Amino acid sequence: MAEAPAILRGGFRPFFLGAGVWGALAITIWLGALGVGAARIGALDPLGWHRHEMLFGFVGAAIGGFALTAVPNWTGRLPIAGAPLGALALWWLAARVLILAAPDLPLVLLAAIDGGFYLGLAALLLREILQAKNRNIPVAIVIGLFGLADLADYGGAAGWVGFNVGARSAIALAVTLVSLIGGRIVPSFTRNWMQRERIGCPLPTQPTRFDAAVVIATAIALAAWAFAGSPVLTGIALAAAAILQIARLARWRGWRTFAEPIVLVLHLGYLWIPIGLFLLSAASLGLPLPQSAGIHALTVGALAGMILAVMTRATLGHTGHALHADMVTRVSYLALHLGAAARVLAALLPEVYLSLIYIAGGLWIAAFALFSARYAPLLTRPRVGT
Incomplete structure (x- = not known):
């Protein structure tokens, strides 16, 4: 190698x-x-x-x-x-x-x-x-x-x-994978940081049977949504999964990580999962909300948010650099999550839809252009110290 x-x-x-x-x-x-x-x-x-x-x-x-x-x-x-x-x-x-x-x-x-x-x-x-x-x-x-x-x-x-079968199935699978892997890495990285900083409060624990139940409930609800199951039953399943995901996220005590953006951003990315599930639930139950709002909360917010968080952290760690988000990285985090909010709002505010689409798209481009510019040198050069 x-x-x-x-x-x-x-x-x-x-x-x-x-x-x-x-x-x-x-x-x-x-x-x-x-x-x-x-x-x-x-x-x-x-x-x-x-x-x-x-x-x-x-x-x-x-x-x-x-x-x-x-x-x-x-x-x-x-x-x-x-x-x-x-x-x-x-x-x-x-x-x-x-x-x-x-x-x-x-x-x-x-x-x-x-x-x-x-x-x-x-x-x-x-x-x-x-x-x-x-x-x-x-x-x-x-x-x-x-x-x-x-x-x-x-x-x-x-x-x-x-x-819609292929795209919805892909979203369901990717969100389930984030729920599975995120349930391991978010509490683990949070616990490590809290121990290092000697923050005196109960620490996040390793995954338990409750976490397994949350992942299964989320997978079932999203599968029902992907394959157009009964709207009422699907909506109830999505709402139940969202509540379980909120309870799970609260156990990880993300509010204690504001001092370290590279840890906080994991919690922010994961937060979009219950938001997206609630929005999809509301649409399935007949409330006047478009499916697009929930879809983009899950895709732009949860998937892209967790992807950017993991890519920055893993790149730093595997190339021998300190696990610290510099200013460029922080701006990329901010741009992405503001873009996610703008994209969800675009679905909810049709009178300013196109304006918000371009704002969301511009913020997305900024986030990943900043990531590419900042991390390409790390990804294309040998690990520090080798």
Whole structure:
């Protein structure tokens, strides 16, 4: 691994950089298409391309980077690095480029390349986990299902399945994964910081059966929403999951972390999960709220918020730097969460919808452009001290 270029010495390096750059670039492309009223972006209509690339381009890259970095820590096996990692990164990149640059290719082929990446990644991770007899098999399974959701999203564009099935399934899977992994890292990192700072109050505990119940309840509620179950029962399930998530988050005592933004931002990102669940519940129960408000609370707020929090922290830690958010990092956090609030408000305030869309998009672009500019040097250079 030491002989490989620095960017190929850990899964977080190419995929976190890809997530940051693509996150900023994809929204720039989409806002441009929205501004000129474009009929297509590559092979898809603008809305279809936007949601596909945010989920399977941006979110998928971050999931891949996290999993490829976490699995060696879980299993004690050597990380995937060098040429194999480069091949995976190019596979992900090819899916992003082809849907834009080769719109005349059959959707079946584009789907096979894009969805196949996640199915291949899941198989690779599952092999590592099984050989080490590790307990994190569900993570590989979720990534495999994410690949199937990718295929379903192409199927929706082609009219072969329901239009929303793929995207909603991907959101449900990604939020469930954040709930599962977040339930481990948020209390752990918070506890470590509180002990280091000698903050005298009850410390967050490791996950318990209650946490498992919260994750299961969230997964069931989102599955019902994704597959258009009974609106009333779905709304009740989403509301119950939201209440459980609030109770879970309160146990982690995030209000004690205001002095350290790199810890606080984990709690802020996670807070968007119950907000999104409540908004989806209200829409399912017939209140005059659009589904879009809850969807963007979960995607822009929870998924992107946790992705940015984890990418900054993991990059600093794995490259040998202090776990401290500098001013650029803090501004990126602020821009993202203000953008999330603006995007949710855009769904709730139709009279200023377009203005808020552009504000939210601009703040999103700023957040991930700042991340890319600040962290690209760390991701492309050897670890400090090596």
